[in-house]
Amino acid sequence: xxxFLFSVGIDAFGVAVPKTFVSLTKLAQARxxxxxxxxxxxxxxxMGIAMPDEDTVTLAARAAHQALESSNTRPEDIGMLVVGxxxxxxxxxxxxxxxxxxxxIGPRCRVFETKHACYGGTAALQLAADWIxxxxxxxxxxxxxxxxxxxxxxxxxxxxxxxxGAVALLISSSPRLLALEPGQSGLCSMDVHxxxxxxxxxxxxxxxxxxxxxxLDALSGAYADYQANAGTTAAPxxxxxxxxAAFAYHVPYGKxxxxxxxxxxxxxxxxxxDESFERLVGASLRLPSLVGNIYTGSLxxxxxxxxxxxKGDLTGQRLGLFSYGSGACAxxxxxxxxxxxxxxxxxxxxxxxxARRRELSIDEYEAVMRTREALDEKPLDAAKSAFAFQGxxxxxxxxxxxx
Ligand code: HMG
Numbered sequence: 553x554x555x556f557l558f559s560v561g562i563d564a565f566g567v568a569v570p571k572t573f574v575s576l577t578k579l580a581q582a583r584x585x586x587x588x589x590x591x592x593x594x595x596x597x598x599m600g601i602a603m604p605d606e607d608t609v610t611l612a613a614r615a616a617h618q619a620l621e622s623s624n625t626r627p628e629d630i631g632m633l634v635v636g637x638x639x640x641x642x643x644x645x646x647x648x649x650x651x652x653x654x655x656x657i658g659p660r661c662r663v664f665e666t667k668h669a670c671y672g673g674t675a676a677l678q679l680a681a682d683w684i685x686x687x688x689x690x691x692x693x694x695x696x697x698x699x700x701x702x703x704x705x706x707x708x709x710x711x712x713x714x715x716x717g718a719v720a721l722l723i724s725s726s727p728r729l730l731a732l733e734p735g736q737s738g739l740c741s742m743d744v745h746x747x748x749x750x751x752x753x754x755x756x757x758x759x760x761x762x763x764x765x766x767x768l769d770a771l772s773g774a775y776a777d778y779q780a781n782a783g784t785t786a787a788p789x790x791x792x793x794x795x796x797a798a799f800a801y802h803v804p805y806g807k808x809x810x811x812x813x814x815x816x817x818x819x820x821x822x823x824x825x826d827e828s829f830e831r832l833v834g835a836s837l838r839l840p841s842l843v844g845n846i847y848t849g850s851l852x853x854x855x856x857x858x859x860x861x862x863k864g865d866l867t868g869q870r871l872g873l874f875s876y877g878s879g880a881c882a883x884x885x886x887x888x889x890x891x892x893x894x895x896x897x898x899x900x901x902x903x904x905x906x907a908r909r910r911e912l913s914i915d916e917y918e919a920v921m922r923t924r925e926a927l928d929e930k931p932l933d934a935a936k937s938a939f940a941f942q943g944x945x946x947x948x949x950x951x952x953x954x955x
Contacts, residue, residue: 573842612637619720634676634696642949654939671848732886738777741882772815793820799816835857867889871889
């Protein structure tokens with residue numbers, strides 16, 4: 553293998569969540585379900601709900617703005633701008649173009665959107681990393697944004713697994729937060745109908761229990777491929793997964809990450825596969841349990857949570873990362889934590905951001921969900937807050953620009 557002369561990875565994160573949320577305890581009570589099913593059985597406490605002035609563009613722009621601001625990156629430093637999403641706002645114009653306009657990113661930039669359910673963001677990340685490794689970036693950085701509104705029908709089994717949010721990843725050589733390990737990646741893709749959203753529907757359709765099995769099958773395949781590509785085996789007396797200091801999995805709900813971790817440890821031959829769960833995965837689930845499934849950004853919210861909530865120093869440690877997109881495409885890959893990464897993520901103040909959100913009653917939540925049906929006809933209003941969705945005039949979506 554050709555050695556790489558520089559490392560490539562994540563230089564900064566930005567995170568955006570909706571301004572409002574729903575308590576799953578209250579949703580369970582309203583649906584006549586034991587709250588423990590949602591809290592313990594699924595592992596989610598609160599679910600972000602996007603209001604009518606928030607959409608995939610506004611979340612993406614806010615997350616990207618934070619990533620650029622927190623790293624003192626200028627718009628002209630960006631040579632590739634990609635949004636991974638499965639809840640785009642237009643069949644043709646990419647979310648990335650709206651973000652380009654809102655952030656003032658210049659014309660000498662490759663701007664587009666990627667889609668493969670929740671895997672779309674990882675596809676963009678790997679593409680951007682290869683672009684930098686190839687030398688084509690010529691010193692410029694890539695801005696990859698994972699942005700989605702996860703939406704199922706009211707009263708469906710998927711309802712407690714909704715959420716909304718965006719995570720922006722600034723990708724560069726000599727990354728300050730996480731260095732991707734080149735070549736250390738395993739893939740598994742297959743043509744399955746576990747979860748999908750037909751062009752005529754705003755709500756996702758899902759074969760729920762089958763989707764859980766597809767996720768686990770894809771994880772087994774991607775993990776086996778990772779091991780085959782790693783060029784190393786487990787040291788005597790250790791398991792292969794012992795080489796990872798912690799894991800972040802795609803988190804449609806916390807229990808899925810628990811099942812994923814059990815699967816990996818079982819494949820490794822661990823007779824007590826749940827024993828390491830809290831130590832190796834617990835910190836990655838704190839933010840997702842307060843936001844819900846954010847589709848493309850879900851794995852990256854788990855990574856941010858891991859860096860934010862881990863008490864010990866992770867510097868120089870290897871993380872195991874698993875991205876899954878229904879349909880399906882999965883990738884298991886790894887990254888090494890850079891000095892100062894945990895402090896940089898903690899400085900984003902995400903706990904305080906989450907604490908400022910407003911709780912919706914179940915009646916308000918249901919009204920918002922019904923309003924979303926008509927959002928494609930939303931008339932212009934004077935929404936003023938930076939990046940807010942203002943409505944549609946002459947078939948064109950408009951957004952409030954930052955002052
Ligand atoms: P369900 O049938 O309502 O729930 O649907 P269940 O009966 O399977 O129960 C869920 C868990 O709660 C079970 O635990 C129960 O035992 C437990 P498990 O057996 O799995 O360990 N439970 C309780 N625990 C404590 N106290 C109680 C209690 N009652 C039950 N009283 C399902 C669950 C996830 C299928 C549903 O919510 C759904 O369809 N969600 C959407 C699909 C989904 O999230 N799939 C995940 C894998 S696919 C994926 O991740 C891709 C995705 O992100 C999309 C993309 O790629 O774009 C979705």
